[in-house]
Amino acid sequence: MRCIAEPAAAPTPAHLPTEPAPVTLRGFRTGDVPTISAIVAEALHEHYDPSLYASLGADWPAGFLVAADEHDRPVGFLLGVAQVAGESRVLMFAVDRSVRTQGVGTRLMDAFLERSRARGFHRATLEVRVSNVGAIRFYTRYRFSVIDLLRNYYSDGENGYHMAREL
Ligand SMILES: CC(C)(COP(=O)(O)OP(=O)(O)OC[C@H]1O[C@@H](n2cnc3c(N)ncnc32)[C@H](O)[C@@H]1OP(=O)(O)O)[C@@H](O)C(=O)NCCC(=O)NCCS
Numbered sequence: 274m275r276c277i278a279e280p281a282a283a284p285t286p287a288h289l290p291t292e293p294a295p296v297t298l299r300g301f302r303t304g305d306v307p308t309i310s311a312i313v314a315e316a317l318h319e320h321y322d323p324s325l326y327a328s329l330g331a332d333w334p335a336g337f338l339v340a341a342d343e344h345d346r347p348v349g350f351l352l353g354v355a356q357v358a359g360e361s362r363v364l365m366f367a368v369d370r371s372v373r374t375q376g377v378g379t380r381l382m383d384a385f386l387e388r389s390r391a392r393g394f395h396r397a398t399l400e401v402r403v404s405n406v407g408a409i410r411f412y413t414r415y416r417f418s419v420i421d422l423l424r425n426y427y428s429d430g431e432n433g434y435h436m437a438r439e440l
Pocket residue numbers: 276277278279287288289290291292293316317366367368369372373374375376377378379380400401402405407408410411412414
């Protein structure tokens with residue numbers, strides 16, 4: 274399981290302030306799978322078995338965060354896991370294209386880091402394609418830094434960065 278995505282699109286005037294998207298953060302529900310699968314297909318170009326989401330979230334349900342719109346429909350999610358002692362890891366993280374750069378990813382990451390600290394973890398990690406400059410910028414703003422180059426990490430041969438930050 275790898276946190277992958279296409280390279281970010283060329284920057285739009287995204288840094289002109291826009292209204293934050295009105296979302297509510299909540300836990301994952303099995304009924305979210307079709308919508309989350311669609312976000313994953315578009316943003317991460319992956320197609321997972323529907324049962325995968327619930328099984329990955331089972332060990333640490335608080336690490337699986339969903340941002341829902343006013344109709345309770347997911348518009349973004351962060352699936353974090355706890356596989357290494359003392360560490361949380363971002364396994365999947367994506368926001369629907371229609372609401373990107375409106376603060377949804379920030380809400381998800383803030384909550385994820387807070388829950389990681391609450392769980393007593395001392396470090397958070399993730400992997401990202403070296404070409405995904407938008408996500409790398411986002412993570413750098415969160416004081417994640419590159420700790421390793423993962424050669425041929427992705428199925429198409431692209432290298433990845435292993436990034437981490439103290440909590
Ligand atoms: C990476 C990703 C999850 C970020 O989600 P997002 O909802 O766009 O994140 P935010 O809106 O909180 O932040 C994005 C940028 O918009 C800016 N922003 C946030 N709210 C804003 C607002 N109201 N007005 C203007 N800019 C704003 C942020 O400062 C941030 O800037 P930065 O990229 O320089 O750090 C999203 O781009 C995505 O789904 N990408 C495709 C999948 C992907 O690459 N996932 C990561 C795989 S490792």
